[in-house]
Every structure is written in C-alpha cells, then in structure tokens.
Amino acid sequence: MIKKWFQNIGPGTLVAAAFIGPGTVTLCTLAGVNFGFNLLWAMLLSIIATIVLQEMAARLGIISQKGLSEVIREELKNPILKQCITILILSAIVVGNASYEAGNISGGILGLETxxxxxxxHFGDFSINLMSIIIGVIAFVLLYIGNYKFLEKALVTLVLLMSFSFVxxxxxxxxNILQILKGMFVPRFPDKSLLTIIGLIGTTVVPYNLFLHASLVKERxxxxxxxxxxxxxxFISILLGGLVSMAIIVSAASISSTNILNAADLAKGLAPLYGNFAKYFLALGLFAAGITSAITAPLAAAYVAKGCLGFKGGLQSKSFRLVWIIILFLGVLFSSVGIKPIEIIKFAQVANGMLLPVIAGILLWIMNKKNILGNYVNSKFQNILGFIILAIAIFLGAKGILKVFNFL
Structure with missing residues (x-):
C-alpha cells in the first residue's frame, strides 16, 4: 500500500516543497510566537484554497498536455491584453523568483549555521558566505542533470525529511490538542494579526505554483x-505541506520569548526547554525548506519563460537551462555577499500581488473552456469555490501592494 502510494507521488510534493520556503517558515514561526494557536484556521483556509487551485492546474496540464503559460499564450487572442499579461507573468515569476532566490538560499544557510x-x-571589509555556494552547487547539480524522475525523487526525499523534522x-x-483543534476550526482575529493572516495565506497560495504544477504533471x-x-x-502532498506549516506554528507557540525573528532563533529557543535534539530537528527542517525552494523557484521560472516565450525542448534544452542558471546564480551571489536587492524585491511583490488575482481569474476562465478540457471542465461546485478564492486573491493582492507602499 505504502509502496504503491510512493509510486504515484511526485508533482504535488514539489508544489508543497515550493510553498514551504524560508519565508513561510519564518512567517509561521512569528505567527506561533505572537499569536499562539489562534491563527491555525488561516493556514487551514489557505491549504483548502491551494488544493482547489492546484487541482485545476494539474487537470489542465494532464488533459491539454501543455503548461499554463502556453495555454494562456494560445487562448488570449487580443494582442495588447496578451502582451500585458505576458509581461506581468514574466515580471512576477522570472524577475520575482530571481529576487526571492537569495532568501531561499539564505534560509538553507540558517539551518546549516544553527x-x-x-x-x-573575509577579504578585508568584504566577506563571502561559503554555505550559500555549497547550497547553490547542490541545487545546480540536481537541476543540471535534467532528469525529471531523478529531480522528483530528490525533492520528495527532501520534503519528507522536512516534514519529519518539523512534525x-x-x-x-x-x-494541547484541544487548543490546536480550537485554533484550526474557530476563526479568531487577535489584535495586530491581520497582516500575519494575509501573509500566511499569501505565502501558501502562490501564483508560480500554478504554472509549475501544470508543467510538472505532463512530465509525469x-x-x-x-x-x-x-x-x-x-491532495495528499498539499495536506502534508499544510501539516508542516501548522507544526511550525505549534512549535513556535511553546516559546514565550519575544526575541524570535526567524526559525533559526526558534531552534535556539527550543534547545534549553526541550534539549539540543529539538534544535537539530528544526535546523534540519529549515535547511530542507531552503534547498527545496532554491530548486523549485528557478525550475518554475524556466517553465514560465518557456511557455511565455515559446522556447522549444525540455529540461535539458539550452534556453531552459539558461533561465534557471541565471536565477540560481543571482540567488547565490546576493546571499553569499549579503546583498538585499530591496527595490527588485518590492517590484516583485507588487507584480505578485497583481498576478495572483489575474491568474486565478484566467485559470477559472480556462477551466470552463470545452475546446481545451472537453468533459473535464469545472463543475458548478468547483466554480463556486474558485470564485470565493478569486475574491480572497483580489483582497490579498490589494493588501500586499498597499503594504509594499507602506499604506498599511
């Protein structure tokens, strides 16, 4: 039974690997430290939304045997609209993932340094973090091999390691199990929790995962x-990802210190209370979260560039490799010398805030087109769920953009 399940696990786990990056780990840590179990319901809501949207992306990929960006390029007939949306997708995902890649690698570094x-x-006033180069080399080797099955097995192993560590x-x-259940099923809004709630949903329902998933399923x-x-x-992989996120919130809720800023601080904070082995498990989980996101972010960007720009060939093609190599290189460079490209990150955040509602809306439109999906179009229930999620995406996108410009 277990062997059969493992034979059919794959693309969904890579999606879980992508959304549980260092940013999610840090946000879940802060949610637990500042609000205890009270925001577990927001994580549950975001997992349900992610399952609904990712199922649509997977169905589209299998039935059409095309990536989401390819379908968008073919189905949008208005040249101006097509060009605007293509620029938005490339800006949010290719430029965005390049700017976030340093954070992914830095998260893995925090785990190792713990x-x-x-x-x-050190070279005088200049210093290079060797850990970022090590993580970059690991990510490069896994991506350069260019064999989907090998990459899938490596990432599934890392995700299981991460899940085991955090749980x-x-x-x-x-x-307290009763308090956990209460936090999951009774929505509460403690003072100053709104931005954390928005963040928890926004780091789980990720636009680039829709593109990644539709492309990966047709490889499998x-x-x-x-x-x-x-x-x-x-269903199973994203639930597993949600369990990991909830486990981080639960772990962080046991710490009373207010000096916790990230998961590495949480690992150190757990050590005096629960022993060093708790610290090691958490650090191992953080390393796995960093390295899986450091692999999936360049991979997603390459798939998006391929679909939007019409590149030919697969994982081993020169154009495909060039995109992920550039993104991985920039991530290693920025993380190793400690540069934070703030303006690029702000630009990427605005683009992502705009992209999620746009792509959720386009995905719903595509999932109702019989010329693409035939009898596999959305049911009424799936459309209702989809439109509720679209409303949430519009709200999140607006809040995210306002936050970048300090209006919140």
Missing part, C-alpha cells in the same frame, strides 16, 4: 486516466 556555525571567507519538533513541545502523466493519480498526489 548546527555547524558560520563559514565566511517531530512540534510533538516534542507536547502541545500523459493519459486522462491518470487524473485520479494526480488528484491523490495533489
């Missing part, structure tokens, strides 16, 4: 009969 300490090479850490803190499955495997994979 266990091994810092490894920096064990949560169990070690011996949380080719027949309509495979839809059942894709649905199980999506």
């Amino acid at each position: 266990i091994f300490g810092e490894f920096k090479y 064990i850490t949560a169990i070690v803190t011996k949380p 499955w080719h027949k309509k009969e495979d839809l059942i495997f894709a649905k199980k994979d999506t």
Whole structure:
C-alpha cells in the first residue's frame, strides 16, 4: 500500500516543497510566537484554497498536455491584453523568483549555521558566505542533470525529511490538542494579526505554483486516466505541506520569548526547554525548506519563460537551462555577499500581488473552456469555490501592494 502510494507521488510534493520556503517558515514561526494557536484556521483556509487551485492546474496540464503559460499564450487572442499579461507573468515569476532566490538560499544557510556555525571567507571589509555556494552547487547539480524522475525523487526525499523534522519538533513541545483543534476550526482575529493572516495565506497560495504544477504533471502523466493519480498526489502532498506549516506554528507557540525573528532563533529557543535534539530537528527542517525552494523557484521560472516565450525542448534544452542558471546564480551571489536587492524585491511583490488575482481569474476562465478540457471542465461546485478564492486573491493582492507602499 505504502509502496504503491510512493509510486504515484511526485508533482504535488514539489508544489508543497515550493510553498514551504524560508519565508513561510519564518512567517509561521512569528505567527506561533505572537499569536499562539489562534491563527491555525488561516493556514487551514489557505491549504483548502491551494488544493482547489492546484487541482485545476494539474487537470489542465494532464488533459491539454501543455503548461499554463502556453495555454494562456494560445487562448488570449487580443494582442495588447496578451502582451500585458505576458509581461506581468514574466515580471512576477522570472524577475520575482530571481529576487526571492537569495532568501531561499539564505534560509538553507540558517539551518546549516544553527548546527555547524558560520563559514565566511573575509577579504578585508568584504566577506563571502561559503554555505550559500555549497547550497547553490547542490541545487545546480540536481537541476543540471535534467532528469525529471531523478529531480522528483530528490525533492520528495527532501520534503519528507522536512516534514519529519518539523512534525517531530512540534510533538516534542507536547502541545494541547484541544487548543490546536480550537485554533484550526474557530476563526479568531487577535489584535495586530491581520497582516500575519494575509501573509500566511499569501505565502501558501502562490501564483508560480500554478504554472509549475501544470508543467510538472505532463512530465509525469500523459493519459486522462491518470487524473485520479494526480488528484491523490495533489491532495495528499498539499495536506502534508499544510501539516508542516501548522507544526511550525505549534512549535513556535511553546516559546514565550519575544526575541524570535526567524526559525533559526526558534531552534535556539527550543534547545534549553526541550534539549539540543529539538534544535537539530528544526535546523534540519529549515535547511530542507531552503534547498527545496532554491530548486523549485528557478525550475518554475524556466517553465514560465518557456511557455511565455515559446522556447522549444525540455529540461535539458539550452534556453531552459539558461533561465534557471541565471536565477540560481543571482540567488547565490546576493546571499553569499549579503546583498538585499530591496527595490527588485518590492517590484516583485507588487507584480505578485497583481498576478495572483489575474491568474486565478484566467485559470477559472480556462477551466470552463470545452475546446481545451472537453468533459473535464469545472463543475458548478468547483466554480463556486474558485470564485470565493478569486475574491480572497483580489483582497490579498490589494493588501500586499498597499503594504509594499507602506499604506498599511
């Protein structure tokens, strides 16, 4: 039974790997430290929304055997509208992932440094973090091999390692199960929690995962009969990702200190209360979260560029490799020398804030087109859920843009 499940697990796990990056880990940590179990419901809501949208993306990929960006390019007939949306997609995902990649690598570094300490090479006033180069090399090798099955197995292993690490850490803190259930099913809005709630949903319902998922499923499955495997994979993998996020919130809720700024601080904070092994489990989870996102972000950007710009060839094509190499290189460069390209990150945040509602809306439109999906178009229930999520996406996008410009 377990062996059969593992045979059919894959693309969904990569999506889970992508949304549980260092940013999500840090946000979940702060949610737990500042609000205890009270925001678990927001994570549950975001997981449901993610499952609904990702199932649509997976269905589109299998039935059409095309990526989402390819379908958008073919279906949008108005040249001005097509050009505007293509620029928005490329800006949010290719430029956005390049600017966030340094954060992904830095998250992996935090995990390693919690266990091994810092490894920096100094040239006078200039220093390079050797850990970022190590993580960059690992990501480069996994991506350059260019074999989907190999990449999938490597990422599934890392995700299971991450899941095991964070869940064990949560169990070690011996949380109150009734309080956890209350936090999950009774929505509460503690003072100053609105931005954290928006953040929890915004880091889970990620635009680039819709493109990544539609492209990955067609690498794995080719027949309509495979839809059942894709649905199980999506449902189980994203639930697993949600469990990881909740485990981080639960772990952080056991710390009373207000000096926790990220998961590395949480690892150090857990050590005196629950022993060093809790610190090591959490640090290992943070490393796995960083490296999986450091691999999936360039991969997603390359798939998007391929679909939008009409590149030919697969994972091993020169144009595909060039995109992810540039993004990975920029991430390693910025993280190793400690540069934070603030203006680029702000631009990417605005583009992502605009992209999520636009892509959610376009995805709903595409999922109702019989010329693409035939009998596999959305049901009425799926459309109702989709429009509710679209409303949430518009709200999140507006709030995210306002936050960037300090209006919130």
